[in-house]
């Protein structure tokens with residue numbers, strides 16, 4: 001006997017179970033099933049990724065990559081700082097599957113733990129920035145500032161001009177300027193410290209502190225901006241705000257930045273949680289998710305996502321942003337870091353950092369360029385010589401041209417470092433007075449009791465455990481969310497991400513120090529090109545939404561470079577994911593919707609009509625394959641040909657690549673560009689709402705338009721039309737989590753990847769077949785088969801009994817399941833994607849739960865009970881509710897809590913709250929932690 005291969009560990013069903021399920025679906029082998037399900041004309045030949053590595057071999061190879069990186073102590077700054085991840089957070093959040101395998105908290109009853117953690121993040125950002133409304137994270141600082149400019153443009157329709165402070169980090173200006181120009185805004189990059197001139201201003205982004213570390217009094221500038229009708233956004237640093245006056249107190253409308261230095265490693269650029277906070281007036285324009293407080297059916301405070309009508313999944317092309325996956329896990333880390341250290345501890349860290357910077361500046365003397373600084377000291381010097389000497393001494397510092405170097409002190413800096421760094425400049429450091437700050441903080445920080453509630457490690461452990469236990473993540477149950485591919489995240493892939501040789505590398509370290517990182521990332525890009533059939537891939541986009549934007553910009557710029565500026569219409573099917581339309585808007589493309597035929601495929605007649613009507617203006621089409629209806633449409637080649645025939649480009653959303661890997665390649669069957677979601681198909685965990693990696697893959701003719709390095713562009717001018725633009729502040733985006741996807745591909749190999757896709761299709765068809773008598777399957781493709789997911793239609797049952805898809809989703813919680821995707825892409829339905837990682841027993845458990853729920857619905861249909869009295873209407877049930885002395889329901893406690901006997905055998909999950917009143921929360925909007933009294937059970 002040989003030990004099991006990794007693919008046998010990853011793929012749930014063994015050969016016996018596979019055979020049984022194939023029997024139920026009616027095919028002798030997986031190959032026969034795939035032949036029957038997937039159109040012949042898109043099938044591909046075998047991939048050439050080669051044989052799989054064992055887990056040990058994969059780790060050995062990852063170690064050899066890690067060793068090729070040279071890790072210097074980072075004093076580089078520029079938005080990424082040396083920080084210390086408290087081990088209690090590293091082990092019990094970053095490395096804990098209870099946290100990292102959770103999904104975005106769309107189902108709030110089973111997400112109270114991570115919603116609370118994200119609310120802590122928002123409360124922290126609100127308190128530190130002095131602004132009342134914060135979101136639950138954005139992707140990185142550069143894109144967050146771009147979002148701030150988007151917000152200003154939407155709010156302030158009178159003008160067209162935006163000014164970016166010259167003192168912002170260069171990568172921030174590069175990303176923001178190009179995004180703003182794409183939207184048709186006039187961008188000026190100027191020194192705004194002494195005021196703002198000119199008319200038709202929509203707003204200004206000010207740096208506080210600046211990229212060279214300098215702090216200027218921005219109050220005059222803010223007044224100027226307001227007097228000219230503009231909005232003032234401040235790009236800031238949360239650690240500096242321990243000591244500096246809050247942007248809100250200074251009059252800012254928006255504050256943005258990165259929370260990376262709150263305990264999140266450098267990760268060679270990401271993932272890190274960016275933040276945005278705004279005034280109350282701007283709350284409906286805020287980008288990204290916001291956690292809010294509402295109440296459950298028993299009137300208790302309960303958390304859920306708030307003001308969702310701003311977001312892409314509802315508002316589509318009129319959304320405030322295209323953000324879907326953000327950086328939830330990293331936001332949780334940052335919030336826990338603040339709780340761990342508390343206000344006094346954080347202030348002490350900030351004071352130490354400032355003290356060391358002051359001592360260093362004092363030693364270096366009159367060569368210091370800026371009088372006022374927090375942690376970053378810029379020095380006039382022979383930069384190449386100093387950088388070389390620093391490298392020799394083990395330090396990474398930043399050169400600003402040939403005659404200036406900046407040194408940024410982070411949490412890990414020691415007095416010895418101060419002394420050694422001073423010596424590089426021929427100076428001797430001694431303890432001195434801390435440099436007075438120009439705008440010292442007058443307002444208190446982190447006053448909410450949560451930030452003073454944890455003193456010991458025991459308390460922290462228990463708090464993290466308590467929150468985690470409130471939630472359902474993949475480590476407890478399958479998460480059958482259609483379109484989300486919640487598959488196993490390999491532990492072997494998770495291990496290396498916190499190795500210091502990967503985690504502690506600054507994104508702007510010179511290439512000579514990052515050979516290992518770049519080899520791994522380049523290999524990953526090559527593998528993805530092979531899998532998708534495209535010429536080249538960039539892993540820079542840090543979520544699917546960003547990959548979409550990068551891909552659409554590639555299409556737009558390609559047409560413009562060919563002189564076809566009029567091509568600005570993108571055709572999108574009715575059923576498309578909301579990010580598609582929202583990304584199109586950001587790429588300044590107009591959306592034309594193509595209808596769905598009765599069988600769920602693209603209506604070819606309508607497509608022809610739209611292509612004919614807009615032929616001259618067609619930039620392209622954006623389709624998802626297999627479609628968001630869960631089927632392999634056999635007209636996909638024809639659709640691509642039709643669009644190409646009118647001169648358009650084909651964007652194939654690769655979010656559903658889990659049905660295609662090793663089976664068909666979008667770059668071969670008609671796509672010009674795709675994005676992939678490594679946090680779906682390639683096993684990066686979803687983190688409760690991010691991180692993600694959304695690589696963009698393009699055909700040969702679009703290669704010049706791939707994302708460029710934000711630090712290598714001349715942002716003072718519009719980027720030439722024949723090249724791409726940066727989509728993230730770091731060259732490789734969220735590089736830090738790519739080793740997970742690398743390990744997955746390496747350990748699956750060609751055979752494993754093909755078998756995974758085929759098993760994903762088998763599992764979905766098995767569920768569809770077994771449940772179709774209970775709930776009709778909305779769409780099927782060739783041979784009555786679905787792809788890797790299927791849609792159960794509850795509209796008929798709702799009409800007859802009043803039981804909605806939402807009721808079924810909530811009732812599934814009582815059976816210990818995370819609900820499937822609710823009402824996407826069709827209202828009133830549930831979309832189920834089991835993935836290949838679920839074994840037959842888990843699928844059967846789900847089938848049993850769904851059949852049992854169907855029987856509960858039948859009782860209503862038969863008139864045995866009314867809908868209002870039914871268990872479905874009142875689900876889910878907390879442990880407390882079913883053990884209450886009073887029980888006024890028409891069904892038994894046992895039916896409520898233990899509707900199937902199998903629940904009595906394992907550890908039963910009880911949600912911590914009853915059904916949440918979502919609308920109440922928006923009517924009484926609150927998005928910071930409620931005070932402890934709000935939870936007082938005696939009220």
Ligand SMILES: Cc1ncc(COP(=O)(O)O)c(C=O)c1O
Nearest residue numbers: 324325483543544545577655692
């Ligand atoms: C079909 C489809 N496209 C795009 C996206 C956006 O990806 P992300 O959430 O990484 O931004 C999703 C995410 O759920 C999706 O399902």
